[in-house]
Amino acid sequence: MSERANGGNGAEPPPIIRIRGLKTRMGNRAIHRNLDLDVRRGEVLGVVGGSGTGKSVLLRVVVGLIPPHRGTIEVFGQDTAKLDSEGMRQIEARWGVLFQDGALFSSLTVAQNIQVPLKEHLKLPQSLMDEIAAMKIALVGLPPDTGAKFPAELSGGMRKRASLARALALDPELLFLDEPTAGLDPQSRIAVWDLVRELRAGGMTVLLTTHYIEEAERLCDRVAIIDHGRILICDTPAQLKRQAGAGVVMHLRVARAAPELAERLRALAGVSGVEPIEQGFRVFAADRDGLAPAAAAAAQDFGLEDIALAEPSLETVFIRLTGRELRE
Numbered sequence: 001m002s003e004r005a006n007g008g009n010g011a012e013p014p015p016i017i018r019i020r021g022l023k024t025r026m027g028n029r030a031i032h033r034n035l036d037l038d039v040r041r042g043e044v045l046g047v048v049g050g051s052g053t054g055k056s057v058l059l060r061v062v063v064g065l066i067p068p069h070r071g072t073i074e075v076f077g078q079d080t081a082k083l084d085s086e087g088m089r090q091i092e093a094r095w096g097v098l099f100q101d102g103a104l105f106s107s108l109t110v111a112q113n114i115q116v117p118l119k120e121h122l123k124l125p126q127s128l129m130d131e132i133a134a135m136k137i138a139l140v141g142l143p144p145d146t147g148a149k150f151p152a153e154l155s156g157g158m159r160k161r162a163s164l165a166r167a168l169a170l171d172p173e174l175l176f177l178d179e180p181t182a183g184l185d186p187q188s189r190i191a192v193w194d195l196v197r198e199l200r201a202g203g204m205t206v207l208l209t210t211h212y213i214e215e216a217e218r219l220c221d222r223v224a225i226i227d228h229g230r231i232l233i234c235d236t237p238a239q240l241k242r243q244a245g246a247g248v249v250m251h252l253r254v255a256r257a258a259p260e261l262a263e264r265l266r267a268l269a270g271v272s273g274v275e276p277i278e279q280g281f282r283v284f285a286a287d288r289d290g291l292a293p294a295a296a297a298a299a300q301d302f303g304l305e306d307i308a309l310a311e312p313s314l315e316t317v318f319i320r321l322t323g324r325e326l327r328e
């Protein structure tokens with residue numbers, strides 16, 4: 001919707017990924033319905049959406065693992081549908097992918113896993129490949145002896161980081177990260193954020209998916225919200241909050257959540273929306289001034305139990321646009 005293909009001044013460089021009118025089907029289910037998205041060079045773009053909204057499928061389509069039904073995908077300015085296998089190999093050497101499930105080869109050690117893309121795309125002496133593997137292992141914060149271990153010997157969080165090391169093996173220009181911090185402890189999550197920021201500072205472009213709204217807000221230059229097969233909105237976190245008129249969100253719990261109360265809440269000054277939630281209502285309003293006292297008065301006959309006001313956040317924008325909370 002707010003996706004600007006080109007900032008309007010013609011001087012902006014072409015996007016590193018350009019997706020137009022993407023339709024993807026899995027069996028007879030439509031996953032993407034006319035999805036448009038641009039990823040600009042040097043940005044960290046986060047795709048945020050509920051479970052099953054097609055985030056992982058989107059990454060798989062862009063890297064050529066799932067054929068789209070309709071639409072065009074350009075990466076590095078090239079229409080991927082028009083590339084032959086050699087052309088595809090060449091662009092594959094310029095990106096790295098971290099799949100949601102890690103997808104390491106279980107019969108290879110971590111170091112050997114990291115060397116798979118090196119062997120596929122470069123002809124390097126073994127000693128140099130060993131050096132690169134050791135460097136990438138250190139880069140993602142794993143201890144040096146991890147290289148000799150098999151994936152099954154690692155914790156889930158370590159496997160995730162080993163997969164990240166493999167995605168970085170070729171020093172890619174473009175990095176795809178599918179839920180890069182899912183299952184990581186808070187400290188490791190922050191370490192991954194720091195690494196992504198460091199990579200961006202070095203000029204890398206990152207397309208990631210995430211369930212964590214905090215991750216989107218803190219790490220991403222722009223956030224795209226996916227729902228019902230489309231990108232509903234794509235902008236900076238700050239701009240998203242402004243555009244969606246997030247204002248303030250109030251959760252009102254009552255003993256008797258009658259439709260009549262919804263009507264009363266809707267009539268309050270500054271209220272732009274009221275939705276039923278468990279045991280009450282979610283109220284969207286322009287600002288918090290006088291809101292809670294007015295709502296409390298309106299709810300008096302309905303057994304008021306609790307009123308909570310949430311600061312405007314990406315979470316409130318997400319709820320406003322999709323009508324759902326983004327759960328982990």
Ligand SMILES: Nc1ncnc2c1ncn2[C@@H]1O[C@H](COP(=O)(O)OP(=O)(O)OP(=O)(O)O)[C@@H](O)[C@H]1O
Nearest residue numbers: 026027031049050051052053054055056057058100
């Ligand atoms: N290989 C497959 N075959 C059939 N259907 C699939 C396949 N992979 C995904 N799907 C379906 O496509 C839809 C989107 O899946 P996808 O994995 O992209 O969701 P997601 O947004 O990444 O969810 P999550 O946040 O849980 O990772 C789901 O309904 C899923 O069941």
Ligand SMILES: [Mg+2]
Nearest residue numbers: 055056057100
């Ligand atoms: Mg997924």
